[in-house]
Amino acid sequence: MTMATPKSAIAHIISVDAMGGDLGPAAVVAGLSKSAQKNPDIRFILHGPQDQLVPLVAKRKLARRCEIRHAEGVVKMDDKPSHIMRHGKGTSMWSTVEAVRNGEAAVAVSCGNTGALMALSMVRLRKVEGVNRPAIACLWPSRNAGGFNVMLDVGADVRADEQDLLLYALMGASYARNGLDLKRPRIGLLNVGTEEHKGSAVMKVAHELIAKAADAAEFEFVGFVEGSDIPSNRVDVIVTDGFTGNIALKTGEGTAGFIRDSLKDAFKATPLSRIAALLAMTSLRRLTQRIDPRRVNGGVFLGLNGTVVKSHGSADALGVTSAVKLAYQLAQSSFADKLAARVASATSLAQGVGEQTETADSESAQK
Amino acid sequence: MTMATPKSAIAHIISVDAMGGDLGPAAVVAGLSKSAQKNPDIRFILHGPQDQLVPLVAKRKLARRCEIRHAEGVVKMDDKPSHIMRHGKGTSMWSTVEAVRNGEAAVAVSCGNTGALMALSMVRLRKVEGVNRPAIACLWPSRNAGGFNVMLDVGADVRADEQDLLLYALMGASYARNGLDLKRPRIGLLNVGTEEHKGSAVMKVAHELIAKAADAAEFEFVGFVEGSDIPSNRVDVIVTDGFTGNIALKTGEGTAGFIRDSLKDAFKATPLSRIAALLAMTSLRRLTQRIDPRRVNGGVFLGLNGTVVKSHGSADALGVTSAVKLAYQLAQSSFADKLAARVASATSLAQGVGEQTETADSESAQK
Numbered sequence: 172m173t174m175a176t177p178k179s180a181i182a183h184i185i186s187v188d189a190m191g192g193d194l195g196p197a198a199v200v201a202g203l204s205k206s207a208q209k210n211p212d213i214r215f216i217l218h219g220p221q222d223q224l225v226p227l228v229a230k231r232k233l234a235r236r237c238e239i240r241h242a243e244g245v246v247k248m249d250d251k252p253s254h255i256m257r258h259g260k261g262t263s264m265w266s267t268v269e270a271v272r273n274g275e276a277a278v279a280v281s282c283g284n285t286g287a288l289m290a291l292s293m294v295r296l297r298k299v300e301g302v303n304r305p306a307i308a309c310l311w312p313s314r315n316a317g318g319f320n321v322m323l324d325v326g327a328d329v330r331a332d333e334q335d336l337l338l339y340a341l342m343g344a345s346y347a348r349n350g351l352d353l354k355r356p357r358i359g360l361l362n363v364g365t366e367e368h369k370g371s372a373v374m375k376v377a378h379e380l381i382a383k384a385a386d387a388a389e390f391e392f393v394g395f396v397e398g399s400d401i402p403s404n405r406v407d408v409i410v411t412d413g414f415t416g417n418i419a420l421k422t423g424e425g426t427a428g429f430i431r432d433s434l435k436d437a438f439k440a441t442p443l444s445r446i447a448a449l450l451a452m453t454s455l456r457r458l459t460q461r462i463d464p465r466r467v468n469g470g471v472f473l474g475l476n477g478t479v480v481k482s483h484g485s486a487d488a489l490g491v492t493s494a495v496k497l498a499y500q501l502a503q504s505s506f507a508d509k510l511a512a513r514v515a516s517a518t519s520l521a522q523g524v525g526e527q528t529e530t531a532d533s534e535s536a537q538k
Numbered sequence: 539m540t541m542a543t544p545k546s547a548i549a550h551i552i553s554v555d556a557m558g559g560d561l562g563p564a565a566v567v568a569g570l571s572k573s574a575q576k577n578p579d580i581r582f583i584l585h586g587p588q589d590q591l592v593p594l595v596a597k598r599k600l601a602r603r604c605e606i607r608h609a610e611g612v613v614k615m616d617d618k619p620s621h622i623m624r625h626g627k628g629t630s631m632w633s634t635v636e637a638v639r640n641g642e643a644a645v646a647v648s649c650g651n652t653g654a655l656m657a658l659s660m661v662r663l664r665k666v667e668g669v670n671r672p673a674i675a676c677l678w679p680s681r682n683a684g685g686f687n688v689m690l691d692v693g694a695d696v697r698a699d700e701q702d703l704l705l706y707a708l709m710g711a712s713y714a715r716n717g718l719d720l721k722r723p724r725i726g727l728l729n730v731g732t733e734e735h736k737g738s739a740v741m742k743v744a745h746e747l748i749a750k751a752a753d754a755a756e757f758e759f760v761g762f763v764e765g766s767d768i769p770s771n772r773v774d775v776i777v778t779d780g781f782t783g784n785i786a787l788k789t790g791e792g793t794a795g796f797i798r799d800s801l802k803d804a805f806k807a808t809p810l811s812r813i814a815a816l817l818a819m820t821s822l823r824r825l826t827q828r829i830d831p832r833r834v835n836g837g838v839f840l841g842l843n844g845t846v847v848k849s850h851g852s853a854d855a856l857g858v859t860s861a862v863k864l865a866y867q868l869a870q871s872s873f874a875d876k877l878a879a880r881v882a883s884a885t886s887l888a889q890g891v892g893e894q895t896e897t898a899d900s901e902s903a904q905k
Contacts, residue, residue, distance in 0.1 A: 251735070314796065326730055329738050363693055363784040368618070371696050371781070398788030402796040411785075414738070417730040418782055419789045421765025426793040429681065429769040430825075434801075437821040447818035454804040454811040458797075 182502045183212045185495060186276035188267040189219035190245040191283025193485045196223055199282065202491025204231040206499070209492075213499055216270050218242045218263040242266040246283050248484060252290035259291055268295045271477040277502035280469075280494050282482040289327055289472060289481075296475040299511045301518040304328045304335045305474035306413070307481065308346050309420060310497075314404040321347050321356075322401065324413035325420045325470060331412035336360065336377040337384060338514065342473040343408035344390040345513045349504040350471070350497065351407070355389055359396030359406035361415060369395065381410070384517060469494040471501070474514075478507045549869045550579045552862060553643035555634040556586035556594075557612040558650025560852045563590055566649065569858025571598040573866070576859075580866055583637050585609045585630040609633040613650050615851060619657035626658055635662045638844040644869035647836075647861050649849040656694055656839060656848075663842040666878045668885040671695045671702045672841030673780070674848065675713055676787060677864075681771040688714050688723075689768065691780035692787045692837060698779035703727065703744040704751060705881065709840040710775035711757040712880045716871040717838070717864065718774070722756055726763030726773035728782060736762065748777070751884060836861040838868070841881075845874045 187203065189196040196219055203215055214236050217224055221241040228237050244262035246255055259265045264283050270276040272295050281288050289307070298305055306324035313320040323343050324331060331339065340358050347356035360378055362370040367378065378395065385392040396406050398419060411419070438448035448455070472479040478501050482494035501507075554570065556563040563586055570582055581603050584591055588608040595604050611629035613622055626632045631650050637643040639662050648655050656674070665672055673691035680687040690710050691698060698706065707725050714723035727745055729737040734745065745761065752759040763773050765786060778786070805815035815822070839846040845868050849861035868874075 249733075312796070314799075329730060361785060363696060363781055366616075397792075398785040398790075399792035399795070401789055402792050414730055415782055415785055418728060418765040418778075418786055422768055422786045422789045423765075423793045425766035425769050426790045427797060428766070429679070430794060430797050432681075433825050437825040438818065440821045440824065444818045444821040447814040447816075447821075449814075450817070451805065451811045451814035454807045454814075457807065458800050458804040 181274060182277050182505065184214045184216060184276040185498050185502065186216045186267050186270035186279045187218065187495070188263050188281035188283055189217050189224055190263040191281060192482070194487055197227055198487050199491050200227040200231055200233070201488035202495060203237065204233060205488060205492040206495040207233060207236055210499060216240055216276050218266040240266055240270070246287045248284050250284055250287055252286035255287040256290040256294050259287065264288060265291055268292055268479065271479070272296055278478040278480060278498040280480045280482060280498050282484055282486050282491065285326065285481055288479065292472055292475055292479045296477040299474050299476055299514050301514045302338055302474035304331060305472055306339050306342060307470045308343060308473055309470045311401055311423065313402045315407065317351055317353070319351065320401065320407055320409060321351065322409040322411065322416055322420065323473065324411065324416050326413045326417035327472065329412070329414040333373050333376040333380055336410055336412070337380040338474070339410045340381045340390070340408070341384065341388050341513055341517050342510055343410060344388055345510045346471060346473060346506070347408050349506040349509060350501055353407055355391055356407040357391045357393050357405070358408045358410060359393045359400060361409050361411035362395040362397065365395045365397060367394070388513065388517060469497040471497070473510065476507070476511070478502070548641065549644050549872065551581045551583060551643040552865050552869065553583045553634050553637035553646045554585065554862070555630050555648035555650055556584050556591055557630040558648060559849070561854055564594055565854050566858050567594040567598055567600065568855035569853070569862060570604065571600060572855060572859040573862040574600060574603055577866060583607055583643050585633040607633055607637070613654045615651050617651055617654055619653035622654040623657040623661050626654065631655060632658055635659055635846065638846070639663055645845040645847060645865040647847045647849060647865050649851055649853050649858065652693065652848055655846065659839055659842055659846045663844040666841050666843055666881050668881045669705055669841035671698060672839055673706050673709060674837045675710060675840055676837045678768055678790065680769045682774065684718055684720070686718065687768065687774055687776060688718065689776040689778065689783055689787065690840065691778065691783050693780045693784035694839065696781040700740050700743040700747055703777055703779070704747040705841070706777045707748045707757070707775070708751065708755055708880055708884050709877055710777060711755055712877045713838060713840060713873070714775050716873040716876060717868055720774055722758055723774040724758045724760050724772070725775045725777060726760045726767065728776050728778035729762040729764065732762045732764060734762070755880065755884060836864040838864070840877065843874070843878070
């Protein structure tokens, strides 16, 4: 983390949308306060209505570390992405993305409407050259050493062809390297079986393309993986189209919620089990934390000229601070530049230029 | 349950494949023994190598209730479906399906290779007229009054167009009525959001078709549902294509397994939590049973001239008896005939004949 390049000056600045979350700006500012305590160098640009934000920031004593940028409008959860894309100027979300576009902040964070945030980010930041469909990557609690797998796309687009899936593999590998500190991530392609003849024609071609790219892009390709492998230690990055990924993500959340509720009921069932629940409280709290969506809060938009972290709409202070933590790690590792270099090298590889080795080395060396 | 029609004579006979499960024929025969104890009228035709089956059946004192039909060959888990379709004659799986085709048994049960079982069933039983793609329906633990939702297709085919999804809705409604005793099942279409503008063009057209069919087919259409709704009480039958359904199913299983393991670890963490685990044992066992895949063991193939229940490959005696229980319930309700009538009425409705009301009434009346 040297200060030599001009870019590293903004590697400490996170652009944050104060509005659009279910719990309002107070929860967001409370989250920033937690992040500020843990990271002495972090700074924020906070976007939203000045009259609401000034007292909140003053209350948390953040005034010296947080620049407030006034924006009157708020993107609502039911606003259509296409509408915001055309008429979103003046909203806090637009302003948040704009700070990254202008090079004033390294990463943008918002708890607002996902579709609108993706649409705005596409229009203002533009896609990295060589990327047809950007993707949203999420973290998934797993049996891995680090405790998390990455899955993408979980909902940026409902379609993906074989080329898109190849790019998801490349971008996912880059994200795992920079966001999860995995030198040589294991990539799996989500399918209905692990045998090579399974699935549609697109799956088979994608399997081939990703296998071919593995060496140059410094990841290990474990081939097809199944839904049951998502929380496993077989794989670090799970590649799939946005329709399937979104449904898998929400199915996992729904199943975890169902079991959590059933567990609560089980502990209420008898007087003995109530006592048991008291005795096991610490251990159970540790388990709940492990599968708590607030602690893995942050979908990352990949494939744009600039990094955007989407926090859960219902994020409280803890959720916001988790999203900011991820944003800060990505900011400090110059992730956006590395990802663009990685995609460019893959594109030139496909065109037979073959300069990928140097780029790959430079990504590792910068770490 | 009248004995008046000739068909009801075979409504007590289940055709069972003894081979192909991970635990071998002993587990299957042990499962049949449990089922026989619970249902005094049930009878079996059991398929597999005679020399292995005779002693197992004798040991469980099932000889008077179980006809053994000799079949030398066994379909293995890694056999390709296309190979079995052409060369599967003489296997226990083929023989099991054949007994349903010949009208000797009402429902077939197998723990073997799913792809091969579906391929064989397609070739020997043939699709119901009006059905393009048959589907596999599974039960999913949920917050419903009955404790389970139905999801289909979970892997018969990796594709489904809007017409297929409409037929899945009709077949799923019929299954919920006959397998889960729900008079007016609530049907949902799995998508990446609940708003009507979400998802692909196929989703939008399928939404329209299913909404139009709801009244005549006596189900309630709740519109789009998300992955998080699968274990909810919002819906009884979740309709999706086989690729998405298979991945959702295995993601749910994987998530449940991950939480179960984490819970075990949590209880081992401290001496206090070990004591707690002992105290809460009964309550925890109840929870584990609720989410135990063996107790919801049985995917049902829908859309064929005859009913086939696919049990989990790893099913033990409890798993086999759960699959047989489901098979027996479907056998007793003449499910296959009702489903065919339902599809036929929908087809004639689409052609403007409009005789669906009578057929719908007859399905309810027969219950």
